[in-house]
Amino acid sequence: MAGKTPVAIVFDTFGSVVDWRGSLIAELTAFGKQRGIAADWTALVDAWRAAYHPSMDRVRKGEAPWTKLDDLHRASLDQLVAKFGIQGLSEADLVHINLGWHRLNPWPDSVPGLTRLKRRYIIGPLSNGNVALLTKMAKHAGLPWDMVFGSDLFGHYKPDPETYLGVAKLLDVEPGQVMMAAAHNGDLANARRCGLMTAFFPRPNEYGPHRKRNDAAEQDWDVVARDIEDLATQLGA
C-alpha cells in the first residue's frame, strides 16, 4: 500500500474475524447430542443468521426502538425454536444458546494478524454486536482489541453513518484516518461513503456450502489482502 496509513483499523467481526457459522453449528450439535435433543442445528443456525439483517432493519427504519443485538438474537431464536418444533429447551437453555454468539471462534489468521497490527495501529471491532457480546467474544477468542466499538455505543446499526463516523469522533481523528476492514464489500462501500479507508479480505467459508458474493473485491479498496495476516504485512506491521 502506497501513501497514507490509518491511525486506527476497525474490523467487521461476524464472518470477517470470527467463524460464526462453524462455531455455532459445532456448539449446538454437541449440545443437542449431550442433551438428547434432536434438531437440524445446521439449518437452525443458517435461519438464525438469515433473520439478522431483517431484525436490525426494523430498528434502523424506526419500526422498533433501539434494541441491542443480544435481544434481537433472542427474539429470532424464540421464533425459530417454535418454527423448527424443537422440544425440551428450558429458559436457561435458551439463554445459553443465545450467548453462543459470545463464544465464536476466530479464523486461524485472526489472532496472529491482529496481534501484529496492534503494535502499530489502534484496533477494534466495529460490529453490530453490542459491547457485552463483543467484549466477551474477545475474551473467549483472544482478540487483542484496544477498544470495542459496539453498536450500542452509537445507538445505531451499520450501515447507518453514525457507526462509521462515530469511531472517528470517539478517537478524535478524521474519518480518513480510520480504515474499515471486512470480508464484505457492502460494509466497505458504506464505510467509503463516510470517508473511511478500506481493506478487503475474503472469507470464502463464511457460509459453508452456501456460496455467496464477497469472494473477491468489488471496488478498488485501499488494501486487498488474502487474510488478516496478509493485511498486517501490507500495512507494515
Next chain:
Amino acid sequence: MAGKTPVAIVFDTFGSVVDWRGSLIAELTAFGKQRGIAADWTALVDAWRAAYHPSMDRVRKGEAPWTKLDDLHRASLDQLVAKFGIQGLSEADLVHINLGWHRLNPWPDSVPGLTRLKRRYIIGPLSNGNVALLTKMAKHAGLPWDMVFGSDLFGHYKPDPETYLGVAKLLDVEPGQVMMAAAHNGDLANARRCGLMTAFFPRPNEYGPHRKRNDAAEQDWDVVARDIEDLATQLGA
C-alpha cells in the same frame, strides 16, 4: 477476599494507574530545556490538575454543555499559560503539551497487575478521560484493557451515577458484578452508592510532596490492597 467475585474490574486512571504528575513534570521540564523556554513547570502541572475538578463540575452542574476532557484540559492550559506568563509557545506547542495527558506513564505494578487480572476478569478504565485520551494512553503505557470506558461514552463525568451504572449496562451485568478499583476513597464511596464492589490501593506519591488524603482506606472496601499486583493476588489472578 471471601465470597463473591466480580465479572469486571474498572479502574480510576489518573493517579491510580498512571503517574500523571511525575509524567507531566518530566515531559514539560525536558520540553522547556530543549526549547529554551523558562517556566516553573512543576507549579504549572499542579495548577493544571487543580483546575480539573472545577472544570468538570461546570459541566456536571449544567453550566457548560458536554465537553470532553481533552478540551477542558486545553482551556485550563490556555488560562494557566497566560497566568504564568509563559512566552514563546506556538499553537502546535500547546497541542503537543495538552496531549501530554495521552502519554502518562504507569506505576511500576500497573502493567504486571493488570496483565494478571485480565486473564480472569474483564478490565477497563472508568475514567473522566475521553476515549481518545484513554486509548492512546493505553497504547503509550501498555495498559492491556479489554474495553475503554471513557466519560464521553456516557456524556457524564464521575461521580455522576450514569458513569458507574453505565459500565454495568454496557457489559449487561448487575452493578454488583462490577468492581471499582481506585486510589481515591471518594471515587469508591460514589461507586458503592451505585451498588458496585470496591477495591482500594494507595498511591502515596500521586501528589509528590503535597500530601493529601487517600493514604489509607476510609471505609471497609471489599478489597484493600497494597497495589495492583497485590489486588491481582487477592482476587486469585
